[in-house]
Amino acid sequence: MAEAIHDSRRPGPTDGTPYTGVIPEPRHTALGPDGHYTLGPATVLDAGPGAEGAARWLRAVLGAATGFSFPPGDGDGGADGVLRLTVDPADPLGPEGYRLSVTETGADLTGGGPAGLFWGAQTLRQLLGPDAHRRAPLPGRTWRLPLLAIEDAPRFRWRGLLLDVARHFLPKEGVLRYLDLMAAHKLNVLHFHLTDDQGWRIEIRRHPKLTETGSWRARSKFGHRASPLWDERPHGGHYTQDDIREIVxxxxxxxxxxxxxxxxxxxxxxxxxxxxxxxxxxxxDTSALTVWDNWGISANVLAPADTTLAFYEGVFEEVLELFPSEFVHIGGDECLKDQWKESRAAQSRIAELGLRDEDELQAWFIAHFDKWLSARGRRLIGWDEILEGGLAEGAAVSSWRGYAGGVAAARAGHDVVMCPEQYVYLDYRQDAGPDEPVPIAYVRTLEDVYRFEPVPPGLDEEQARHVLGTQANVWTEVMEDLARVDYQAFPRLAAVSEVAWSELPAPAERDFGDFERRMAGHYRRLDALGVAYRPPGGPHPWQRRPGVLGRPRDGAPPDG
Known part of the structure; x- marks a missing residue:
């Protein structure tokens, strides 16, 4: 059998700059002389203090793919060389930065912190070739690393993915799989959308009916809400608190x-x-309500009562026990105010508080939880509608309706995560072709996503510092299973990862051709990982959804 050699050294761009095929693209890569370092059964893994986590992960994934055991080393290396892992807190690249040096006798990987070391390990895995992403060794493989030096660090601290598990539930194993896919792309924030009109997905022990009743619906709309089709099967599921602890x-x-x-x-x-x-x-008559089986924006909203606040304080107390994150997202978007306008109780609350209108009533609701979370050492973040009626002190904003919310928040001194629908809503269709499954909204191609710039124009240097980063949002109304999530997320999530991590030029100056060339190799990595991505030439026959109504919109999206 002919030997298959995994070699990441690809033909370079026409200008002769180094080219390694890594996604997201490292900050600086210098290729060494021709030659390789070849891993073998006797390759040792030498992990210094603080490197234990990255070493454990590398042994697990590379051991599975290669069949090698990577025993601990003493710094000298074995007959097949050494992989050295070091943490250097004094490294100027920062805690998420790393340096990788490959010579003919081994590879030295140094991180500014454990996170940087882990991101460098992801790069090392990519350089070994697509089959390094498999879970069992294939015959006839030789594992080579090109001789090179890489210095790398992320542009943004928030590099995220929103996963909507409320509209269509994603079992725990699917969430763990997406955490691995995020890590492979150096994404570091999972925005976990756990509750909505169509389902409540987290166990709250003091309020058991939230999952007993709220975690399942009798049926689901199939396609856009205007579709005449229904999936008549009950749909549901939730995560126990131990499931959440495992995920976290x-x-x-x-x-x-x-x-x-x-x-x-x-x-x-x-x-x-x-x-x-x-x-x-x-x-x-709220007692007649069921978990919603359709998509869109429900008119049924929470009553602005003290008992409601107390109920959700109890919910958030359990949430804080499970999630140690600095930020807690409270939504705050698309709150229809028709019921508040008709409710005597809501109007009395507006008068009692001296508020002008229902917008200020929502701002009061948000401000209550901003203060409540702040008192417990956490920070509130919400969608840009929380700007309406006045932004709560200390709150951060997820800017989804374009750049405007992010600009307003940053100018007011609030932190911002940029996730405008015009670029990074991955439920939006990827092509205008008739075979695109359940086409939603505007066409957002891989190139469109790659040319997204998270820092809004018009911000000065101080205001721009409030842009924490960016994230892609995967809303699952029309994604009934994991394969559909894969199709909508990839390959565009790879472009998001590069936008969030790499120091890219202005959007018009970005070399999308080079990104496409690197993606040619990256598709093979996604194949090895079992990702059901959208092929560049269009959907496979089994990825189509003929006859299922979507809601395509023509032309360029506003504020895009």
Whole structure:
């Protein structure tokens, strides 16, 4: 059998600059002379203080792919050389930066902290070739690293992915898989959208009906909400508190922070179906409500009552015990105010508080939890609608309706995560072709995502420092299973990772051709990882959804 050699040294761009095929692209790469370092059964792994986590991860993934054991070394190396892992807190690249040097006798990987070392380990794995991402060794493989030196560090501290598990539940194993995929792309924040009108996904022990009733719906709309099709099967599921602890721990081992989202005061019909007293009982008979089986924005929102605040304080107390993240997301978006306008109780609360209108009532609701979270050492973050009626002190903003919310928040001195729908909503269709499954909104191609710039124009240097970073949002109304999530997320999530990590030029000056060339190799990595991505030439026949109505929109998106 002919020997398959895994060699990451690819033909370089026409200008002769170094080219390694790594995604996201490192800050600086210098290729050495021709030649390679070849790993073998006797390769040792020498881990210094602070490097234990990265060493454990490398042994697990590279051991599975190569069949080598990578025993501990004493610094001298074995017959097949050495992989040295070092943490150097004094490194000017910072705690998430790393340096990788490969010679003919081994590889030295140094991180400014354990996180930087882990990101460098991801680069090393990529350089070994696509089959380094498999879970068992294939015959006839030789594992080579090119001789090179890399210096790398991220541009942004928040490099995220929102995973909506409320509309379509993603079992725990699917979440763990996505944490691995995030780590492979150096993404470090999982925004975990746990509650919505269509389902409540987290166990709250003092309020058991939230999952007993609120975690499942009788049926689901199939396609856009205007579609005549229904999936008549009950849909549901939730994570126990031990499931959440496992997810958070698994993420932490991969230097990923899990930020929970518990939506208030809108997107709350599942909670009201479980506990009708949470709703506006003087407007409708909330006891007749069920978990919503359709998509869109429900008119059923939380009542602005002290009992509602106390109920959610109890929810957040348990949430804080499970998630150690600095930020807690409270939603705050798309809260229809029709019931508040009709509710005597809500109008009395507006008068009692001396507020002008329902927008200020929502701001009061958000401000209550901003103060409550701050008193417990946490920070509130919400969608840009929390700007309406006045932004709570200390709150951060997820800017989704374009750049405007992010600009307003940053100019007011608030931190911002940029996730404008015009670029990084991955439920939006990827092509205008008729075979695109359940086409939603505007076309957002791989190139469109690659040319996204997270720092809004018009911010001065001080204001721009409030941009914590960016994230892609995967809303799952039309994603009924993991394969559909894969199709919508990839390959565009690879572009998001480069936008979030790499120091790229202005959008018009970015070399998308080079990114496409690197993606040619990256598709093979995704194949090895079992990702059901959208092929560059269009969907496979089994990825199409003929006859399932979407909601395509033509032209360029506004504020894009």
């Amino acid at each position: 721990s698994y993420a932490a081992e991969r230097h990923i922070t899990v930020v929970p989202e518990i939506d208030v005061p809108g997107h709350s019909q599942a909670a009201i179906a479980a506990y009708p007293e949470l709703g506006n009982t003087d407007v409708i």
